[in-house]
Amino acid sequence: MKTDIDAIIARIRERCPPLLRVPFRVGGVPLDLWTNSEDVQRELAAYYAPFQDGPGTDDRAGFRISILEGKADKIVERPARLRRARGGLGRIKEVIHDVPGGRIIEKVSSRLMVFAGEKEWAILGRVADGLHAAVNVVNAAYMRACHGRGLLILHAAAVAWEGRAVAIMGAPGAGKSTAALWCMEEGADYVTNDRLLVGPPPESAVLGVPKHPRINPGTRLTHPRLLARLAPEERRRLAALPMDELVRLEEKEDAAIEALYGPNRLRIPTRLAGWVFLEWRFGEAPLTASWAAFDVLRPWSGDILRALDPYDGPGGEIGLEEMFGRADACLSRIPGLRITGGADFPRLARILRAWMGMGAPPEIVPTHVQLPLFSGDAR
Numbered sequence: 418m419k420t421d422i423d424a425i426i427a428r429i430r431e432r433c434p435p436l437l438r439v440p441f442r443v444g445g446v447p448l449d450l451w452t453n454s455e456d457v458q459r460e461l462a463a464y465y466a467p468f469q470d471g472p473g474t475d476d477r478a479g480f481r482i483s484i485l486e487g488k489a490d491k492i493v494e495r496p497a498r499l500r501r502a503r504g505g506l507g508r509i510k511e512v513i514h515d516v517p518g519g520r521i522i523e524k525v526s527s528r529l530m531v532f533a534g535e536k537e538w539a540i541l542g543r544v545a546d547g548l549h550a551a552v553n554v555v556n557a558a559y560m561r562a563c564h565g566r567g568l569l570i571l572h573a574a575a576v577a578w579e580g581r582a583v584a585i586m587g588a589p590g591a592g593k594s595t596a597a598l599w600c601m602e603e604g605a606d607y608v609t610n611d612r613l614l615v616g617p618p619p620e621s622a623v624l625g626v627p628k629h630p631r632i633n634p635g636t637r638l639t640h641p642r643l644l645a646r647l648a649p650e651e652r653r654r655l656a657a658l659p660m661d662e663l664v665r666l667e668e669k670e671d672a673a674i675e676a677l678y679g680p681n682r683l684r685i686p687t688r689l690a691g692w693v694f695l696e697w698r699f700g701e702a703p704l705t706a707s708w709a710a711f712d713v714l715r716p717w718s719g720d721i722l723r724a725l726d727p728y729d730g731p732g733g734e735i736g737l738e739e740m741f742g743r744a745d746a747c748l749s750r751i752p753g754l755r756i757t758g759g760a761d762f763p764r765l766a767r768i769l770r771a772w773m774g775m776g777a778p779p780e781i782v783p784t785h786v787q788l789p790l791f792s793g794d795a796r
Contacts (some may be wrong), residue, residue: 420517423518430483430485430539434453441468442469443685444614445686448479448555453485454545461548461551467683481537483539484539484544485540486543487541488541488542492512497514498513500727512525513727519532519533519534521533527542527546528543528547529543535730538554568616569616570614571584571722573593573613573692573721574596575687576601577606577684579773580687581688584613585692585693586692586695587695588717588720592762594610595635595639595762598642599763601682605773607630607683608623610626615748618751620688621689621751630672634668638655640762689748691773692753693754700759702759703761704757704764705756707754711744711748711751719737722741722744
């Protein structure tokens with residue numbers, strides 16, 4: 418008889434007793450975190466404190482997640498499938514084993530083992546050395562709870578002015594996170610960095626994911642608030658690199674929103690009032706913004722839509738075409754902008770501030786009619 422996932426998790430908790438608790442609630446979803454490490458407890462509590470919201474109405478939507486320091490043995494006897502980065506052609510990201518009631522997921526880079534049941538998960542390994550990877554798993558549980566409510570997952574950053582949120586989408590490397598930070602310089606509140614959960618019309622309610630932006634060296638060097646926090650020797654080192662090397666440099670770090678902008682700048686639940694797609698290019702000019710219907714983004718479906726694999730629950734994930742159909746049903750009435758020409762983060766932020774400040778979404782113009790929205794600075 419095969420052992421189910423709940424029995425496996427129970428044995429892990431018995432071997433590595435999680436006696437320290439970090440409960441929190443975000444977007445109305447309760448997440449009950451447990452650990453056996455005081456360092457992990459302290460870091461998790463500090464990381465998630467800014468995202469904590471008030472009591473929700475449905476405690477059944479939450480997860481209990483044990484984040485445990487302990488030896489994670491490699492699984493060799495079970496059938497497995499490999500999940501690779503970017504379209505199945507890149508490096509192996511996870512080794513996935515299906516078991517009765519859930520999955521065991523081996524994270525190749527961080528060497529963490531994730532045991533995902535229907536309502537209880539466990540993360541086992543050197544979690545103190547890979548806390549960012551553990552945070553990603555916790556947030557996957559949060560997204561699964563939201564997805565179970567019928568919310569769509571977009572690969573997008575988002576900011577909001579006075580409760581009116583704009584989703585910022587684009588291909589990888591387009592600058593979504595950097596654009597969001599520049600919008601905050603124009604008074605926007607932070608909603609999310611990389612994933613946005615979108616509800617159906619007419620409310621178009623959205624939830625951000627409780628995660629601080631992960632910024633690259635190029636952003637630290639070109640954003641004035643981040644540049645001021647760089648040590649002089651680090652500033653000189655990065656400034657000496659050619660641009661093509663700078664953008665490829667894998668030295669990402671968290672930018673804690675409250676540390677940068679002060680308290681009360683987080684708006685996890687809000688309402689979607691518009692979206693933009695960054696189709697611009699670095700080194701070209703000038704920036705052009707034109708109205709677009711959501712259907713024009715169909716060729717970029719793989720960049721703007723995200724499944725929960727390998728953390729999806731019973732029934733698995735739907736195909737990309739069906740995902741886009743659901744996204745179009747959610748967003749076809751939300752006005753959108755297609756951003757082309759040269760990348761200009763300060764000007765884009767001013768455009769979005771002026772647009773969201775209009776008070777009502779403008780009428781959508783068909784995509785094939787390219788009408789410039791702003792020809793100059795939107796101050």
